[in-house]
Amino acid sequence: MSNRSAIVIGGSLVGLMAARVLTDYFEQVTIIERDRFPAGPQPRAGVPQARHLHVLLARGSHIIQRLFPGIDAELDAAGAPRVELGYDTAVYTRGGWSPRFHSGIFTRSVSRALLEHAVRARLLADGRVRILEGWQADALIAGPDGAHVTGVTMQARGGSAERQTLDAALVVDASGRASRAPEWLQTLGYDAPQETVINAFLGYASRWYEKPAGFDVFWKDLLIASLPPYNARGGGLWEVEDGRWVVTLAGANRDYPPTDEAGFMDFARSLPVPELYDAIRQARPLGEIYGYQRTENRRRHYERLSRWPEGFAVLGDAACGFNPIYGQGMTVGAMQVEMLESCLREGGLPGVGRRFQKKMPAVVRAAWLMATGEDFRYPATEGGRPDLPSRLVQRYVDRFQVLLAGDAGMARAFLEVTNLLQPPEALFRPAFAWRVLRGGSLDKQRAAAHRAEG
Numbered sequence: 001m002s003n004r005s006a007i008v009i010g011g012s013l014v015g016l017m018a019a020r021v022l023t024d025y026f027e028q029v030t031i032i033e034r035d036r037f038p039a040g041p042q043p044r045a046g047v048p049q050a051r052h053l054h055v056l057l058a059r060g061s062h063i064i065q066r067l068f069p070g071i072d073a074e075l076d077a078a079g080a081p082r083v084e085l086g087y088d089t090a091v092y093t094r095g096g097w098s099p100r101f102h103s104g105i106f107t108r109s110v111s112r113a114l115l116e117h118a119v120r121a122r123l124l125a126d127g128r129v130r131i132l133e134g135w136q137a138d139a140l141i142a143g144p145d146g147a148h149v150t151g152v153t154m155q156a157r158g159g160s161a162e163r164q165t166l167d168a169a170l171v172v173d174a175s176g177r178a179s180r181a182p183e184w185l186q187t188l189g190y191d192a193p194q195e196t197v198i199n200a201f202l203g204y205a206s207r208w209y210e211k212p213a214g215f216d217v218f219w220k221d222l223l224i225a226s227l228p229p230y231n232a233r234g235g236g237l238w239e240v241e242d243g244r245w246v247v248t249l250a251g252a253n254r255d256y257p258p259t260d261e262a263g264f265m266d267f268a269r270s271l272p273v274p275e276l277y278d279a280i281r282q283a284r285p286l287g288e289i290y291g292y293q294r295t296e297n298r299r300r301h302y303e304r305l306s307r308w309p310e311g312f313a314v315l316g317d318a319a320c321g322f323n324p325i326y327g328q329g330m331t332v333g334a335m336q337v338e339m340l341e342s343c344l345r346e347g348g349l350p351g352v353g354r355r356f357q358k359k360m361p362a363v364v365r366a367a368w369l370m371a372t373g374e375d376f377r378y379p380a381t382e383g384g385r386p387d388l389p390s391r392l393v394q395r396y397v398d399r400f401q402v403l404l405a406g407d408a409g410m411a412r413a414f415l416e417v418t419n420l421l422q423p424p425e426a427l428f429r430p431a432f433a434w435r436v437l438r439g440g441s442l443d444k445q446r447a448a449a450h451r452a453e454g
């Protein structure tokens with residue numbers, strides 16, 4: 001076994017970012033990926049979600065730029081619009097249209113396929129990383145007492161029966177929601193983690209369009225949020241590279257958007273405001289409509305296990321997957337990669353996996369609270385109910401959203417929190433709390449906000 005090498009299982013975005021960080025601590029990093037990668041920025045079988053709208057939150061954008069210096073200029077050159085949130089975006093929420101203002105918070109409006117392609121190309125330019133494509137990791141290898149993971153076994157895909165083993169001092173599982181880590185751990189004599197699953201039964205239907213010539217609006221990205229519990233429907237239209245729009249319609253509470261032409265358009269027309277429907281009515285579709293319904297929040301509580309092997313860590317969707325409607329998965333994955341980096345920096349290799357898993361709850365906390373807190377508003381959501389404090393927070397946030405329509409300071413704070421730049425507590429600053437709690441019914445506040453908007 002080489003003490004100088006690490007393995008990452010899964011060559012998607014989180015696996016690629018993890019590999020980048022591991023190059024600072026290991027002489028060689030091997031990524032095992034069951035897919036073969038397309039030559040260009042195209043979707044592939046292992047990442048079906050790439051056909052859908054992928055929002056890169058500002059925090060995620062910052063981390064990716066730090067890990068891969070120069071990537072932002074490359075995305076710019078590839079035509080991915082730079083977007084100032086609040087100014088280049090039109091967002092319709094509980095309080096009506098959010099105010100247009102300069103937030104100074106930027107991100108890239110980029111397709112998932114291009115982002116992953118650019119990250120992969122930068123990573124591979126580093127000679128210390130190799131990717132084994134077309135190989136599926138199928139078990140962990142450990143010493144006789146199971147206390148130390150020493151590598152993986154893997155199986156060739158595409159008809160060959162070839163199997164191989166690969167040794168490493170650290171194995172990182174970034175194989176997404178399909179991760180088999182619970183089963184692998186059990187085979188080595190460990191417990192499987194407890195799981196929390198909160199499912200709002202939300203479905204996606206997405207289609208790509210050519211942006212019509214002369215289409216003249218101030219926004220590049222348009223988001224129409226659902227308004228639970230009354231309205232479970234929402235939609236987003238993002239302008240990405242090559243003058244394309246990616247449009248995703250979403251319905252929770254099992255109100256799944258249809259994937260046939262007429263049903264898709266009817267669903268778009270049923271949104272609370274007509275902007276998205278009006279835009280796509282004039283646009284040329286670039287292909288079929290894709291559906292997706294595996295959107296439950298799913299958290300595996302590895303941090304609760306009393307025993308954990310040396311040389312192993314689980315991160316990304318493999319450990320914690322979110323309802324994608326809140327656009328958090330890539331960013332929380334990036335934050336976990338930063339946490340893995342700080343665990344390696346501060347404590348070195350011994351015990352790194354255990355330290356990392358113990359810190360995981362702190363990294364996912366805010367995103368998990370926001371995603372599940374929103375999902376609990378839908379009557380059909382399964383996986384528990386919000387307690388009284390959570391319901392009070394929901395009411396507070398409702399009022400906050402109504403008031404921000406007339407207050408750029410509140411709007412900016414809201415953007416910072418939802419982009420994971422600030423913790424949710426930032427919405428409870430005394431100046432905001434005073435405004436929110438000052439009273440008045442939600443309806444009165446909403447009316448005031450709409451007047452301010454007019």
Ligand SMILES: Cc1cc2nc3c(=O)[nH]c(=O)nc-3n(C[C@H](O)[C@H](O)[C@H](O)COP(=O)(O)OP(=O)(O)OC[C@H]3O[C@@H](n4cnc5c(N)ncnc54)[C@H](O)[C@@H]3O)c2cc1C
Pocket residue numbers: 009010011012013014015032033034035045046047049052053054055056057135136137138174175176177178179204292294315316317318324325326327328329330331333
């Ligand atoms: C419909 C949808 C929309 C989304 N929208 C957003 C969004 O707007 N913003 C956002 O930030 N996030 C979004 N997400 C979440 C985001 O896609 C993920 O969080 C992100 O891809 C990071 O996941 P990951 O790298 O952990 O796993 P994945 O992206 O799922 O990748 C896992 C990789 O592991 C490979 N693999 C699996 N098993 C094995 C094995 N045994 N051996 C070898 N390789 C294996 C797979 O082929 C794949 O390449 C969305 C997700 C979905 C489903």
